[in-house]
Amino acid sequence: MGVSMRDVAAAASVSVGTVSNVLNAPDKVSPATVARVQAAIENLGFVRNDAARQLRAGRSRCVGLVVLDVGNPFFTDIARAAERAGGEHDLTVLLGTSDEDVTRETAYIDAFDEQRVFGLMVSPIGDDLERLDALRRRGMPIVLVDRDASGSPFDSVAVDDIAGGHLAAGHLCGLGHRRIAYVGGPPALRQVADRRRGAEDAIAAVPDATLEVIETPSLSVLAGREVGDRLQRRRPTDRPDAVFCANDLVAMGVLQSFTMLGGTVRVPDDIALIGYDDIDFARSAVVPLSSIRQPTRRIGSTAVELLVAAAADSPQRHTPNNPVFQPELVARASTLGAP
Incomplete structure (x- = not known):
């Protein structure tokens, strides 16, 4: 059986709540206590149970990115830029490729939804966005990538x-x-x-x-x-x-x-x-x-920034942002x- 937060608390002579604060809000804990808890974590080999934390919070720190073709360097560059930008917000980008197949696209969207991801960035195949709109109305931040969604309820980032x-x-x-x-x-x-x-x-x-x-x-x-x-x-x-x-x-x-x-x-x-x-x-x-x-790097990083901004609003209050870059x-x- 793995090491629990209770084991870490006992080793550091603190409460379980203090261990939780060290992991999630270290500014609330004195530096000396943070150091003691971190030493106990390292000595015991404790690994945070993100699945349980995700269930409690209702949302993970993972972002789903679905592109048309991961073999296309254009989308690979977008994904790399999104990963870098996501890291600045403590977000991990999970990548899926639809291979220009609507069935695969839907399967990835459903799988990411089941994992309670922080949000979704999707380069959609067609114009049927009903499934994505249902997720958006339910509170899932959605950004369309490489698709101008101006005039719709979606955030998007695109090139003209x-x-x-x-x-x-x-x-x-x-x-x-x-x-x-x-x-x-x-x-x-x-x-x-x-x-x-x-x-x-x-x-x-x-x-x-x-x-x-x-x-x-x-x-x-x-x-x-x-x-x-x-x-x-x-x-x-x-x-x-x-x-x-x-x-x-x-x-x-x-x-x-x-x-x-x-x-x-x-x-x-x-x-x-x-x-x-x-x-x-x-x-x-x-x-x-x-x-x-x-501008692939700007597309990827902007998509993440739009997602983070959308997550801070409620679906009813959020005003979509739809930047469109110019090609060269x-x-x-x-x-x-x-x-």
């Missing part, structure tokens, strides 16, 4: 993806490209739809420019490689002269297809290529990849050519 899509397509048009393809999917993802909308707005401003939409089942390297293979099988006159991918993983797949042994397309001489997110791999690709940069164009050799 319409502006980002406009930047990418506008960059390609500005370089003289007119047959542009937008590659990404599934289209139900808000990020995919918004980036496409921004590209369409930019293309509409150029009279002789056209936009071909090529949907993919996922935002993965493999999906991009399959698109690249299909484009190479077209006649050169039937190909786009530039490709805008909904994220860098898809763009990396397209680039791999073009540059692998037997590839017939040169980047950017035959087809210019731009991605989205500016992950670390983008700048180190065989042809450095142009991309639209998102990073132009490299895949659109500009060799320096």
Whole structure:
């Protein structure tokens, strides 16, 4: 049987209440008593029972973070930033990936709810937020990540993806490209739809420019490689002269297809290529990849700050906060050519 708080109290010659104060509110205890209790904890090997404490408090010090794809460095960077920010508030971030699957997303949300987490940060797949709204009304702090929820009862942190899509397509048009393809999917993802909308707005401003939409089942390297293979099988006159991918993983797949042994397309001489997110791999690709940069660290840390602020309010009194950051164009050799 493990060492209990009662054992620590006996060893330190204090009450159980004093041990509890040392663990949870040490400022209420004299420094000498704190030192004596901490010495007893160390000597006995006492480990705090957070599960029991969580049941008494009704909420743990853990935060659930559900992202679309933990294999995407964009979400990995957000998670790392959230972990650092959470540590400043004595919060531990638990990470789950939905893999763009609604069933998995729901399972993670339910599991975190059963664990009575401090709050939830979710990058939702679709627009059905009923389950999250039920948790919010019940008092669970909720922050939507990489999703602008302005006008809703949710806190959120996002990047203006319409502006980002406009930047990418506008960059390609500005370089003289007119047959542009937008590659990404599934289209139900808000990020995919918004980036496409921004590209369409930019293309509409150029009279002789056209936009071909090529949907993919996922935002993965493999999906991009399959698109690249299909484009190479077209006649050169039937190909786009530039490709805008909904994220860098898809763009990396397209680039791999073009540059692998037997590839017939040169980047950017035959087809210019731009991605989205500016992950670390983008700048180190065989042809450095142009991309639209998102402030991942600010997204992760801001999500935690919003969650902590929401936890301090009641659901009825809380006013949602919905910061939207602006993306940035990073132009490299895949659109500009060799320096």
